[in-house]
Amino acid sequence: MKIHKYDTVIVGAGGAGMRAAIEATKRSRTAVLTKLYPTRSHTGAAQGGMAAALANVEEDNWEWHTFDTIKGGDYLVDQDAAEILAKEAIDAVLDLEKMGLPFNRTPDGTIDQRRFGGHSRNHGEAPVRRSCYAADRTGHMILQTLYQNCVKEGVEFFNEFYVLDQLIVEEDGVKKSAGVVAYELATGEIHIFQAKSVVYASGGTGKFFKVTSNAHTLTGDGQAACYRRGLPLEDMEFFQFHPTGIWRMGILLTEGARGEGGILRNKDGERFMEKYAPVMKDLASRDVVSRSIYTEIREGRGCGPEGDHVYLDLTHLPPEQLDAKLPDITEFARTYLGIEPYTDPIPIQPTAHYAMGGIPTNVEGEVLADNTTVVPGLYAAGEVACVSVHGANRLGTNSLLDINVFGRRAGIAAADYSAKADFVELPENPAELVVSLVEQLRDSQGTERVADIRRELQETMDANVMVFRTEQTIKTAVEKIGELRARYKNVSVQDKGKRFNTDLLEAIELGNLLDLAEVMAVSALARKESRGGHYREDYPNRDDVNFMRHTMAYREVADDGKDSIRLDYKPVVQTRYQPMERKY
Amino acid sequence: MATPTLDKEDAKPEAGFADSPYITVTFRIRRFNPEVSADATWEDFQLEIDPKERVLDGLHKIKWDLDGTLTFRRSCAHGICGSDAMRINGKNRLACKTLIKDINPAKPITVEPIKGLTVLKDLVVDMDPFFQAYRDVMPFLVTTGNEPTRERLQSAEDRERFDDTTKCILCAACTSSCPVFWNDGQYFGPAAIVNAHRFIFDSRDEAGEQRLEILNDKDGVWRCRTTFNCTDACPRGIEVTKAIQEVKRALITRRF
Ligand SMILES: Cc1cc2nc3c(=O)[nH]c(=O)nc-3n(C[C@H](O)[C@H](O)[C@H](O)COP(=O)(O)OP(=O)(O)OC[C@H]3O[C@@H](n4cnc5c(N)ncnc54)[C@H](O)[C@@H]3O)c2cc1C
Ligand code: SF4
Ligand code: FES
Numbered sequence: 001m002k003i004h005k006y007d008t009v010i011v012g013a014g015g016a017g018m019r020a021a022i023e024a025t026k027r028s029r030t031a032v033l034t035k036l037y038p039t040r041s042h043t044g045a046a047q048g049g050m051a052a053a054l055a056n057v058e059e060d061n062w063e064w065h066t067f068d069t070i071k072g073g074d075y076l077v078d079q080d081a082a083e084i085l086a087k088e089a090i091d092a093v094l095d096l097e098k099m100g101l102p103f104n105r106t107p108d109g110t111i112d113q114r115r116f117g118g119h120s121r122n123h124g125e126a127p128v129r130r131s132c133y134a135a136d137r138t139g140h141m142i143l144q145t146l147y148q149n150c151v152k153e154g155v156e157f158f159n160e161f162y163v164l165d166q167l168i169v170e171e172d173g174v175k176k177s178a179g180v181v182a183y184e185l186a187t188g189e190i191h192i193f194q195a196k197s198v199v200y201a202s203g204g205t206g207k208f209f210k211v212t213s214n215a216h217t218l219t220g221d222g223q224a225a226c227y228r229r230g231l232p233l234e235d236m237e238f239f240q241f242h243p244t245g246i247w248r249m250g251i252l253l254t255e256g257a258r259g260e261g262g263i264l265r266n267k268d269g270e271r272f273m274e275k276y277a278p279v280m281k282d283l284a285s286r287d288v289v290s291r292s293i294y295t296e297i298r299e300g301r302g303c304g305p306e307g308d309h310v311y312l313d314l315t316h317l318p319p320e321q322l323d324a325k326l327p328d329i330t331e332f333a334r335t336y337l338g339i340e341p342y343t344d345p346i347p348i349q350p351t352a353h354y355a356m357g358g359i360p361t362n363v364e365g366e367v368l369a370d371n372t373t374v375v376p377g378l379y380a381a382g383e384v385a386c387v388s389v390h391g392a393n394r395l396g397t398n399s400l401l402d403i404n405v406f407g408r409r410a411g412i413a414a415a416d417y418s419a420k421a422d423f424v425e426l427p428e429n430p431a432e433l434v435v436s437l438v439e440q441l442r443d444s445q446g447t448e449r450v451a452d453i454r455r456e457l458q459e460t461m462d463a464n465v466m467v468f469r470t471e472q473t474i475k476t477a478v479e480k481i482g483e484l485r486a487r488y489k490n491v492s493v494q495d496k497g498k499r500f501n502t503d504l505l506e507a508i509e510l511g512n513l514l515d516l517a518e519v520m521a522v523s524a525l526a527r528k529e530s531r532g533g534h535y536r537e538d539y540p541n542r543d544d545v546n547f548m549r550h551t552m553a554y555r556e557v558a559d560d561g562k563d564s565i566r567l568d569y570k571p572v573v574q575t576r577y578q579p580m581e582r583k584y
Numbered sequence: 585m586a587t588p589t590l591d592k593e594d595a596k597p598e599a600g601f602a603d604s605p606y607i608t609v610t611f612r613i614r615r616f617n618p619e620v621s622a623d624a625t626w627e628d629f630q631l632e633i634d635p636k637e638r639v640l641d642g643l644h645k646i647k648w649d650l651d652g653t654l655t656f657r658r659s660c661a662h663g664i665c666g667s668d669a670m671r672i673n674g675k676n677r678l679a680c681k682t683l684i685k686d687i688n689p690a691k692p693i694t695v696e697p698i699k700g701l702t703v704l705k706d707l708v709v710d711m712d713p714f715f716q717a718y719r720d721v722m723p724f725l726v727t728t729g730n731e732p733t734r735e736r737l738q739s740a741e742d743r744e745r746f747d748d749t750t751k752c753i754l755c756a757a758c759t760s761s762c763p764v765f766w767n768d769g770q771y772f773g774p775a776a777i778v779n780a781h782r783f784i785f786d787s788r789d790e791a792g793e794q795r796l797e798i799l800n801d802k803d804g805v806w807r808c809r810t811t812f813n814c815t816d817a818c819p820r821g822i823e824v825t826k827a828i829q830e831v832k833r834a835l836i837t838r839r840f
Contacts, residue, residue, distance in 0.1 A: 037711065039754050040657075040665040097735040100725030102743060102750050102786070109737035134750075140664065141750065148724040186704065215659040251662045332662060335681060338636075451648030494652030497619045500705040503652040 001431055002191045006031040007418035009180060009195035010411070011163045011222055014041035015139070015403035016382025017201030018146035020411030021155045024199070027415035031193065033161040033182050035217065035505075038147050042203060042215045043403065046139020047254035047329065048116060049131030050096075050404070051397035052089035056110045057129045062086040064122060065130065069398060070577050072118040072285050073356075073391020074532035074542065076235070076550065078573040081363050081387045085398070085405055092404040093132050101145040103134050104325075114325075115259040118285040118395040118584070127283055131397045136254050136328045142400055160185040162505060163202070164434045166225045167192075168375070169424050175230075175369050177378035178424040181434045185505070188498030190438070192430050196421045197414040200226070200359060200367075200380040201407060206239075207509075208517040209352035209466070210458035213245055213252035217509075222384040224512035226359050227519065231369060232552040234386040234570070235357035236516065237524035240394055240533045241467050243289040245351025246336060247309040253329045253348060255396045257314060258282040260325050264293070265311045265345065266301040272310075277584040284584035287393045287533045290350040290467050303347060311345035350467055354394055356533060357523075358386040360552065360570070365410030371552065371570045377417060377424065381410035388550065391572075392532025441507050446490035450507045453484050453491065457510075457517060460484075465521055470538045474525045481518045488514055515555075522565045523551045544579055548572055605634045609684060610692040611642055613654065617705050624703070628692065635685035639672055639693065643679060656707040663819055666755030670707050671696040676757040676817040698760035700769060714756050717772045721780040721798055726791035742787040749782040749827050751820040758814035758824050770803045774814040774824045777805055781827040784840050796835050805832050 008024045010017050013034035024030040034041070053060040065086035070077045097103060097111060104112040113129040121128040134141040150157075165181040179194040202222030206214025227233050243264070244253045258264070264282050266272050276292040277284035284292075293310050296302060303309050314322060314330070319342045322330050330341045339346055359380040360368040367378040382403045389402055457480075464477035488511060495503035529543035530536050550570040557563045608630060616624035629646045640658055647654045656679070657667040663681040670679055673687050673694055687693060701709040727736075752775065759765050759773035780799055784792040799805045805828055814824040834840040 036659055036665075036667070037715070037754075040659050040667050042660060042665070044753070045660050045662070045664045094735055098725075098727075098731055100783075100786070100788070102746070103735075105738055105740045105743050107740065109739050111735050137751070140753070144750070144752075151719050152724040215665065216661060217659045249662075328664075335663070335683070449648075450652075495655075497617065497653070499617065499619050500655050500708050502655055503647070 002189065003194065004031065004191060005194045005423070007195065008197050008199065008414050009033060009193045010199045010201060011180060012041070012201035012203060012382070012384070013038035013157060014201060014203050014382060015043035015142050015146060015400065016407035017199070018150050019404050019407030020199050020201055020381060020414070022146065022149055022153055023408055023411030024415040025153050025155045027412070028418040030415070031156050031158060033158045033163055033180070033193065035160060035162045035185070035221070037159050038150065038157060039143060041143060042218055043400070044140045044143040045213070045215065045252070046142070046400055047136040047252065048256035048259070049114065049133035049138045049397045050093060050142070050400035051116065051119060051130050051395070052093040052132055052401065053086065053130060054090060054093060054111060054113060054132065056106060057113050059121065060128050060130055062089065064120065064128070065089065067123050067577060068119050069389060069395055070391070071124070071582060072395040073393055074582055075544070075548065075579040076388070076391030076531060076572055078388050079575040079577060080573050081389045083575070084363055085389045085401060088405045089401050092401060092408070096142065096145055096404065099145050099149045101134065101141050103132055114256060115283060116396045117255050117258070117283045117289070118280070119397070120280070124279070127280060131256070131259065133256065135324070136256055136326045139400060158182070161191065163221065163225065164437065164508060166198070166229050167427060167430055168229045169427055171424070174376065176376045176424045178426050179430070181431055183434060183438065183505070185500055185502070188501060190431050190434055192426065194423055194426055196418040196423055197377045197379060199365070199410050199414045200384050201382045202384045204355045204383040205513070205516050206352050206355065208457055208461050208513045210462045211245060211248070211250040211349065212352040213242060213250055214352065219509035220512050220516045221509065222380070223358055224515050226367070227515060227555055230555060231367065231375065232360055232554050232568070233357060233519055234360040234550050234552055235388060235523070236520045236553055237527050237551060238356035238392050238533045239352060239520065240286055240354040240356060241290045241350040242286055242353035243293055243350050244312050244348045246332065247347035247349050249336060250351040251332055251336060252351060252353070253312060253332065253346065254326070255286070257312060257326055257329060260321060261317050263313045264289070265313050266296045267303045267307070268301060270301070272296050272301070280584035285393055285395065287535070288584055291535060293350055294467050309347045309349045312348045313345040314341045315343055315345060352466065354399060355383055356386070356388070356390045356392065356394055358384050361385050361387055363387065363409070364413045365406055366413065377421060379410040379414045381406040392534060437508065438504065441491070441493055441504055442496055444492035446492040448487045448491040450491055450493065450510050453488055454510050454513070457481065457484055457513060461517060465524055467535060469524060469534070469536050471525070474521055477521045478518070478525060481514060481521060485514050485518065519553045519565060523553055523567065526567050527551065548579065605636070606632045607635055607689060609633055609642070609689040611646060612692040612694045613706070614696040615706055616703050617653070633684055635683070635689055637684055638680050639682045639684065639687070639695070640668060640679040642684065642693070643695070655705045664753065666753035669698050669755040669757040669760070671698055676761040678755060678757070678819045681819050698756060700760045700762070700766045701756070711756065713769060714759060714773070714775065717776040718754065718779055721772065721776045722791060722795055723779045723783065725783060725786065725789050727788065728790055736788050738787055745787070746782050746785040748822050749778045751822055752778050752782070753820060755819060757817040757819060761813040761817040763811060763813070764807050764809060771807045772799065772804055774828060777828050777831055778822060778824055781831055784831065784834060792840050796831070799831060800835055805835065
């Protein structure tokens with residue numbers, strides 16, 4: 001066991017983590033721990049763009065952007081946070097450009113912008129061109145640019161270090177962060193990082209679904225580490241299902257494809273979105289489009305022998321436009337489906353995409369221990385966090401924005417805190433939990449296999465808590481997850497070694513997914529209304545009287561060691577926008 | 585009704601899918617684990633797989649259902665993160681971007697780690713020297729003078745000039761297919777040159793001269809013997825050899 005001491009430790013090197021690291025490294029002695037090499041992070045998969053009301057190509061302003069964000073989130077958005085997001089968006093994009101990001105350009109040489117779902121002029125009048133982009137590789141360019149600037153600033157990385165535990169110490173009844181415990185993939189060694197402040201930027205948790213746009217490594221490790229130590233998770237029932245994943249595979253085809261003029265069609269060739277969203281049509285918000293697709297499929301208008309998908313039609317767009325604006329996704333269709341998008345429509349279905357919920361923070365990125373109390377020295381930003389700027393449904397291009405705006409804020413706040421705070425003394429046996437976790441799994445002779453449990457978890461999540469939910473389907477999921485958690489205790493791994501034991505780490509990741517899936521399902525069961533990404537067929541309307549509030553889920557441990565989930569609620573911050581019915 | 589789910593296994597024999605798409609293939613994998621033995625060996629695995637699936641899907645089937653000790657890196661599974669470059673049937677490719685049907689599944693499919701970097705376990709190699717070469721070419725925008733308040737302007741043509749080399753995902757398929765790099769790990773290698781090119785030809789950048797000096801070194805661009813292995817290997821379709829040639833030309837003419 002090795003002990004390291006840093007002022008600031010950042011967990012994760014995706015967009016949020018590296019944006020934080022650039023700020024924190026300038027201000028304090030900083031280490032970035034990441035389970036992947038930084039450029040392998042899933043921010044690199046983002047395609048469509050990053051929202052900012054630059055008004056480079058048409059009239060726009062941050063107030064309209066704020067409104068769209070709040071409406072898109074079905075009014076569960078904290079409005080003070082959304083206003084910061086939209087206001088700071090402009091500098092966030094300009095900062096990236098100055099760091100070297102190669103945006104697409106207008107004929108005048110300024111940053112070009114394009115349309116994206118849910119972004120409108122003047123409070124819903126018509127779609128607006130707000131998304132700043134670099135072909136359909138915006139996330140790749142953001143990740144590369146931030147890594148390049150980390151190299152420039154000399155950021156210190158610990159690559160292939162898995163953070164598995166968050167150290168929390170209670171001093172005078174106040175929960176404080178003392179540091180983190182990490183497992184080094186190459187050697188199997190356990191490292192304690194004592195730090196004055198810790199920033200979680202460890203990304204999403206989509207791998208509990210089967211059809212998903214998320215990477216294999218998005219297993220919610222950060223959320224699980226905090227949750228296990230008694231910190232709450234906010235709004236976990238809200239998960240976004242992106243309308244256009246490649247049929248059966250889930251690989252994303254950006255909404256930018258519809259922004260460029262792509263059209264969704266059913267088996268009769270009908271442009272069905274005209275029925276569901278007369279103004280925004282194919283560019284209505286994602287929850288609306290995903291439900292419309294499944295409605296078409298259920299009513300027998302799906303495509304293919306099993307009627308289980310619809311088409312994304314790009315065939316009317318000029319090949320030059322596809323080559324210039326959508327080169328990567330057209331190549332995905334060729335590589336993985338053998339389809340030529342110039343001439344043939346692409347089979348798609350909704351794919352599990354984005355966690356709106358996560359570790360609750362305030363607008364400085366400080367993690368909350370309950371509705372109001374911050375945990376000194378603990379920060380979170382990016383998909384792992386819930387500020388909440390996305391509410392019940394995130395607008396496309398608002399996450400790449402979120403990771404830059406709140407990654408930067410968290411990096412600055414954490415380093416400023418490190419500058420004035422002292423180290424919190426480590427608990428007596430800081431590695432205890434991780435050591436026992438690792439040893440148990442390695443020594444176990446149990447008969448259960450990681451792959452079986454994960455498969456069953458993903459199947460039950462897809463079948464029961466995806467686009468459409470009911471009391472009965474959610475209960476089925478809760479029960480199944482309970483059974484899988486029990487079986488997980490009897491799981492064993494084949495690789496007993498120390499060196500690059502990815503068998504062991506997949507088992508640990510599965511444990512995280514199981515915990516978080518349960519929180520999601522239990523939170524969803526209690527929310528007896530439909531709002532944004534959470535759609536209950538048995539409660540098809542939004543219920544502002546009873547449910548205009550954030551869910552806060554806590555893990556409780558009884559004396560006999562059994563754990564359970566306690567739900568509490570937090571008010572939504574409303575400033576100037578009164579909830580209205582959401583129409584597109 | 586619950587959300588329709590699409591399970592490959594379930595979909596197999598149902599209406600519209602007359603024949604099982606599954607075939608039997610052999611994966612012949614180079615295994616090495618110094619915790620167990622100092623020698624590398626070949627191991628064969630047989631599995632049932634839909635030929636439209638990826639080599640990565642095959643590796644996962646082995647790891648998840650047959651042998652949990654098989655070790656490789658992967659993350660995104662669709663050719664974006666650069667984790668899983670390996671030698672498949674003797675050629676460098678991404679396992680997640682190579683479909684079984686495209687590599688003659690009638691014969692055993694050989695899978696080995698990429699060459700020229702130290703093998704640490706099975707298909708995992710030491711990437712540190714690779715990233716060090718990248719860091720050495722100053723892979724970041726350098727500008728002088730006051731920052732403008734708005735964005736720097738750049739014409740669409742100037743932006744297009746270096747578009748090809750911005751696509752790099754640092755997978756190392758190019759560098760580890762280069763015979764010069766195999767013989768001498770000190771050579772910067774194609775990936776580092778590609779990333780230098782990305783900045784040398786960016787109209788906003790002002791450190792082109794410095795980067796050219798770095799690449800003028802004895803371990804720099806002049807080592808390239810234009811074998812085109814790198815261009816063939818690049819999963820992003822970057823014209824790697826052309827980029828290296830452009831850097832050489834810029835060194836001679838000092839114009840870029
Ligand atoms: C296919 C796709 C396309 C998208 N397109 C867009 C788009 O066009 N516009 C938009 O706004 N949003 C888009 N999104 C959403 C957006 O890309 C993500 O929400 C965002 O990039 C998340 O960034 P992050 O920094 O929070 O996490 P990530 O980029 O996922 O990074 C997570 C980091 O945490 C590290 N990590 C994880 N666990 C651990 C651990 N236990 N220990 C140490 N390190 C750990 C990983 O190594 C990684 O470095 C897209 C998402 C997907 C999947
Ligand atoms: S140039 Fe191509 S092959 Fe080489 S590292 Fe970059 S993406 Fe990989
Ligand atoms: S797993 Fe990401 S490139 Fe293959």
